[in-house]
Amino acid sequence: MNDPADMIDAEGLIEAMVEIVGPEWVLYDPEETRAYASDALTAYREIPRVVVLPNGEEEIVAIVNICQQRQIPIVPRGAGTGLSGGARPIREGVVLSLARMNRILALDPEAAIAILEPGVRNLAISEAAFPHGLFYAPDPSSQIACTIGGNVNENAGGVHCLKYGLTLHNVLQVRGILSSGEVFECGGQTPDSPGLDLLPLLIGSEGMLMIVTEVTVRLLPRPTHAKVVMASFDSIETCAHAVAAIISSSLIPAGLEMMDQAATRAVEDYVHAGYDCEAAAILLVESDGSKTEVDEEIAEIKEILLLNGSRSLVVSETEEERQRIWSGRKNAFPAAGRVAPEYYCMDGTVPRRQMAPLLAHIAQLEKHYRLRCMNVFHAGDGNMHPLILFDGKIMGEWARAEAFGNAILEKCIELGGTVTGEHGVGVEKLDSLCLQFTDAEREVFHALKKVFDPLRILNPDKGIPSLRRCVEHGRKRVDAQKRLPTNLEHF
């Protein structure tokens, strides 16, 4: 049999890649590239033509130049823990894995910053900062594995972003490679920088604007004390009202998370976090800061929760206990794998007062689509993560799960919310985005994309839906636009 390289490498692409990074770091045989067919949203799969693992910015520049000359799409990939298919490969394209670039280039405790390669794991930043009494605040549930490059591209949040903000609020500077092969830097170590502020545009751009090669993050002083309250509720509605009560008080908890019974039961089995599995929903409320601050805040939180219908409360007494309580929440998604063969994790946001109506609607949808759904969410900012449980081996279940998910997102928009909270659009939310934005808004997105990547080689089929797609999928409210689309450019 011929070497697979000869069959798929008519253009000498593999040879060129091997020249840049060495044979060990180029994969082209489907036996090996299949491992890169999806990120953690496994329903969308595609085996890429080549996977390349560069080690250093110069190698990335060389790779981008080769792809630019040949108009070959590039899909960047960090740890592959994403949940919207942002790293799903393109069949004719290159997957650019940044996993080898995992060095912490500098950590300056006095300036409280760290300069990182894109493949540094989120948790590794806080581990390195620990001896200096510092930490990196955004803590997505996948923080043990996900990388800072991926966090920047998805604008990752986490359970503590209510108080400390998203990735956007904790990154000072980003350096990357444009599709032209040029190095591009934005942001700076000063609070404000001259010129247009492009940093917020790049953070959350899902690999569509540039390949991130270096990230400078802000580190914060690690709070000396932290405690979490776990409160049980007999109904979802009371729990949602208690959230509203906390938010409308003067408190800003470090974390405010809600889990329904289906979710607590699934994780309790693995983590033994001590969750009240009899409660219809539980709420986790964290306070951090100095000892006095924490004690005062916890007392206040307890009072609000009890006044608002919490039937029992547990406060973490030790750091170990606190970690255990959180680990249940952080492992909630994959723990769904214990109760069903597959799950479809949704990511929508609604105004906080709309949480109870949305949950009631989801309960109805469960019956309609004949699928179970676990609910886990960042209650503090109204970011919901319904986990739809299904078995892909059963004919039609995945289609039902997908329809179920879309119905949830449509409801989110109807209630004044959005179709993504923190997981990004990727390939998953493209259709939902047609509902979220007007033609004019999407045209601005496309125009911006064109400025950064005129050849459309950087993760080209993700993030922004084309007008054609919106029409073809029947998801665009044409009547609302009062005109039929005329210019159907395929993006």
Added chain:
Amino acid sequence: MKLEEKIPRRAEVEDLLARCVQCGFCNATCPTYLATGLELEGPRGRIGLIKSMVEGHAVSEKTQHHLDRCLTCLNCETSCPSGVEYRRIIDIGRAWMKDCIPRGIGSHLPRVMLSKMMAHPIGLGLGFRVGRWFKYLLPSAFRPYLHPPRRLNLALSPATETLRTVLLLQGCVQRHLAPAINQALSDVLVKLGYRVVEIRHADCCGAVGHHLGDSETAKAQAKKTMRALHPYLLDPTLQGDQAPIIVMTSSACGLMLKDFEALYQEDLEMAEDAKRIHQCALDPLELIERHVSAIRHRIDHAGIKGLSLKIHEPCTLQHGLKLKGRLAALFSSLGFEVSQGVAPHLCCGAGGVYSLMNPEMAQSLREEKRRHLGLEGQGDAIALTSNIGCMLHLDSKGEVVHWIEFLQGLFKEGR
């Protein structure tokens, strides 16, 4: 090459695979993924490779290579929120590979030799002796295993009242390389009042063959171990609350004993014994933990003042037997200041016979582990561990010892 349509244990593997939701958390604690950044060198990628085999995709030496490179440290099982039983998946995957992809002589021969040698205690002893003479002609990866045996002379001082019966399996490699370890456990248990029966004719428990994907040899060896234990399992005086406790001083072997049940679940003749062994097997740590207060006042801390005590919990102990943190806890409850160093969850690179098959990866993990444990710094440090493989792999001048040997040395005269 593709797997046959009717592959053995297909349904079992499909069930095991269904648990994995591919979240990728496991990669974060996988030593080979951390070292390479390659998806295929992490548990999620390896599970994917095995899934591909089930789905009927062609496999080659590439798949074999990635499965070979797994240390079987099982750190992924500890990290996995979905409860994937990786150990069972990789074992079956490796067994399939053996049927699918013939190995070249250079890869095949040492595997067969290692796997079969364990079954022949006399040959094994002779092998070590000859190996020691020709130590410098052999690949350097073999050298840690060819030092003269460590010895310890013990005088037993039996207690008056006898507790339960402990069946101490002698194992294979360890009794040639460090016979003092089994003696030390025996001595401590006798001091604590146990009746210790040394089972000498069992030989290798099968762990080595099992790791190498040679399940036939592994099963034959496991059977021999079960046969040796059989009379005790039947003994009418050793039933109910007098049931024997079965121990091995190496945690890798202890884990293998636990695995007998899964290995023989469909073998009517052996299943019952395998299940009993699974129930009766304990790591020595679990046994000694019960006697902390008795031991505390019988040992002498004076001799080791100023010594920095490091704990290296082998993967088989923390991820396999799920006794994470317990060895460190034992010594701190005995009044010692202990340190597990940075990243105590990571493998040292020994991985059974892994260090002989993949010396480069093993060596880099060893250096990292020694650094993390603080064994490369100034001052006297002793590292305690519970597995002969890790002990010899990590050691440089006798500073890495089995914890039971260390503990035995602390008992005051005559106590």
